[in-house]
Amino acid sequence: MPQVLTANRLLDGEVVYLASDGAWVEELASAAVIATKAEGEAALVTGIEAERNQKIVHAYLFEVIDTGVPLRPVKQREVIRAAGPTVRSDLGKQARS
Amino acid sequence: MYRYDEFDQKIVDERVEQFRGQVARRLTGELNEDQFKPLRLMNGLYLQLHAYMLRVAIPYGTLSSRQLRMLAHIARKYDKDYAHFTTRQNLQYNWPKLADIPDILADLATVEMHAIQTSGNCIRNVTSDHFAGASADEVDDPRVWSEIIRQWSTFHPEFSFLPRKFKIAVTAAPKDRAAIKVHDIGIVIRRDASGTLAFDVYVGGGQGRTPFVAHLIGEGIQAGDLLAYLEATMRVYNQYGRRDNLYKARIKILVHQIGPEEMRKQVAAEFVEVKAQGALALPQAEIDRIQAYFAAPAFETLRDDALLAQQKAQNKAFAAWHDINVSPHKMPGYAIVTISLKPIGGVPGDASADQMDLVADLAETLSFDEIRVSHEQNLVLAHVKQSDLLVLWQKLDAAGLATANYGLITDIIACPGLDYCDLANARSINVAQAVSKRFADLDRQRNIGELKLKISGCINACGHHHVGHIGVLGVDKKGVEFYQITLGGSGDETASIGDIIGPAFAENEVADAVESLVDLYLNLRQPGERFLDTYRRTGIQPFREKLYAAH
Structure with a gap:
């Protein structure tokens, strides 16, 4: 199953994703979809490097259903991280779009 | 309520500056996350799903208006205009930025508040009866004893690295509103046959993965011996509590495994040792000093309000709220008001900055400047004149704070x-x-x-x-x-x-x-x-x- 690398930004805790150009982006839609195990390992190395450079905290991979746009995480936890609290649509990423 | 002395203030101020330095070193990379995490947790700072979360201690759930206004100010300035009251009578901010935390803590310190020991394997915020000092059924104000325990347990070097977190609750009423039997230590204060205060110490309760109701371990402990008895209990736990398995590390597991009888014996033996050292005797002068902070406010001599029945007859919504959210007070003419933070369909325990400011104003003008947070995630104005209830209700109602549901199925x-x-x-x-x-x-x-x-x-x-x-x-x-x-x-x-x-x-x-x-x-x-x-x-x-x- 395809995966995405995520973490929280050190400075403010914001949920971020690794994009294909190596940047950390706030929107899941802009994240790089990781298809293979080798790509996943390479992404984790990038994550560890970003942790060392005080950019992010605790990088990890999670599974997504990649049936085109939008990307949808398999687990509810990641759905909520990608949007914000389900009980407060005025807060989190969902409030910005 | 308790006020910091110069030492309290100095310790809290120094701690803020210490953490300011730690945050700065984290941001420059001198500290990595593994090194920083235990330091931030010691200051109540977690990393949650969307952002950092700061947990602020509210000792035994008692706040002054000034403190509540500061909590509202912080919600507005550094967070998203609201905060969450927790089941441990604390308050949580859900969206603070790491770089702002030292300033938030500095703001808290100006009103004698902090986030110390709201996380980690230490003795956490002592919780108590939210009707303390107001309810007719109590034998003493349990906050006096909560404060004494708070002072003893804060920065206690022997209990800074316990096997797991440790929660103490205190009640002085036969009706337990503080859930003391599901705490690591729960204390029931009563009067013995001679009228002297006696402390029943329940140990080994808790919820979580393996829930237990606490056992009565120490019966009728005398006031002067309270800290010595607690210290003895903590020492038995520190010595025998498991550190190899996170899920078996709470004192409830120890009590369950060795049994309450053996626990009683172990604590009794340690109690003799602690007492022999003599260092932890609690002198009456010290009890009196703390007691003075919790002296009853200047209640007026009143009768139960004659107008109330008429006001209720004229206003059905007020009558319902009065019947449900207003509890009897020990003094004639006064009442205890529960402000529900459970509006229908709302988020239990959440309050906006504006609501917090309003409650602070109402407490200042109508309830001797004091607010309680209950473990049931509501706020309480403990000393309201019955003749002020209608106007209080009107103001609460206008701010969405007059939900009549205390103790009912929607008070979730x-x-x-x-x-x-x-x-x-x-x-x-x-x-x-x-x-x-x-x-x-x-x-x-x-x-x-x-x-x-x-x-x-x-x-x-x-x-x-x-x-x-x-x-x-x-x-x-x-x-x-x-x-x-x-x-x-x-x-x-x-x-x-x-x-x-x-x-x-x-x-x-x-x-x-x-x-x-x-x-x-x-x-x-x-x-x-x-x-x-x-x-x-x-x-x-x-x-x-x-x-x-x-x-």
Whole structure:
């Protein structure tokens, strides 16, 4: 199953994703979809490097259903991280779009 | 209430500057996350799903207006205009930025507040009866003793690295409003036959993965010996408590494994040792000094208000609120007001900055400048003149704070759950909202009577589901949220752990299931029985049959 690398930004805790150009982006839609195990390992190395450079905290991979746009995480936890609290649509990423 | 002396203030101020340095070193990379994490946790700072979360200590849930205004100010300036009151009488901010935390802590320090010991394996914020000092059934103000314990346990070097976190609760009333029997140590203060204060010390209660009701370990401990007895209990725990397994590290596991009799013996032996050293005797002068901070406010000599009946007759909504949210006060002419933070369909325990400011103003003008946070996630104005109740209700009502549901089925405890919490397996707030909306009708709620519904989003049980008359526990089944229902729990003086009724329900089935249980209770109940009483009389079987009949 395809995966995405995520973490929280050190400075403010914001949920971020690794994009294909190596940047950390706030929107899941802009994240790089990781298809293979080798790509996943390479992404984790990038994550560890970003942790060392005080950019992010605790990088990890999670599974997504990649049936085109939008990307949808398999687990509810990641759905909520990608949007914000389900009980407060005025807060989190969902409030910005 | 207690006021910092120069030493308290100095320690807290120094701690802020220490943490400011630690944050700066984290941001420059001198500290990595592994090094920083224990330091931030010592200052109440967690990293949750969406952002950092700062947990602020509210000792035994008592706040001044000035403090509550500062909490509102911080919500506005550094967070998103609201905060969450927790089941440990604390307050949490859900969106602070790391770089702002030192300034937030500095602001808190200006009103004698901090976030120390709100996390980590230490003695946490001491909790108490939210009606302390106001209720007629108490024998003393339990906050005096909570404060004495707070001072003893704060920065106590021997208890900074316990096997696990440690929670102490204190009540001085026979009616337990502080859930003391589900704490690591729960203290019941009573008067013995001679009228002297005596302390019954219950040990080994708790919720979480392995719930237990505490055992009476120390009976009739004298006031001067209280700290020595607590120290002895902590030492036994520190020595024998397991450190090899996170899930078996709480004192409840130790008490369960060696048994209450052996625990009594061990603590008694250690108590002799501690007393022989003599260092922890609590002198009467010190008790008196702390007691003075909690002296009763300058109550006027009043009679019970004659106008109240007339006001109630003229205003049905006020009458309902009065009947439900106003409790009797020990002084004639006064009342205890519970401000519900459980609006129908709302988020249990959340308050906006504007609401906090309003409550602070009302407390200042109408309740001797004092606010309580209850472990049931409500606010309390403990000393309101009965003649002020109508105007108080009008102001609360205009701010969405006059929900009449104290102790009723919509007065739900819910943890933040998977909407915010990194540990959660499932959401809690959404379930609370669904049940709340289902039972929105006040006449129906009143007909049902006292019913404590409590929801946790994981087995850590911050939402106290084990002691809910109806408890709901969120679980993750292959990435999908399911909810297990327990019945017959109670956190009061008749404490019990709820029984699991059967297989879990999907999210959209929980409100139906609760309704089904409540309907059965209404059919089965005998005159005067609450849900819990009926359940205890009939047992689980009829409820199980009803709930799973269709399956």
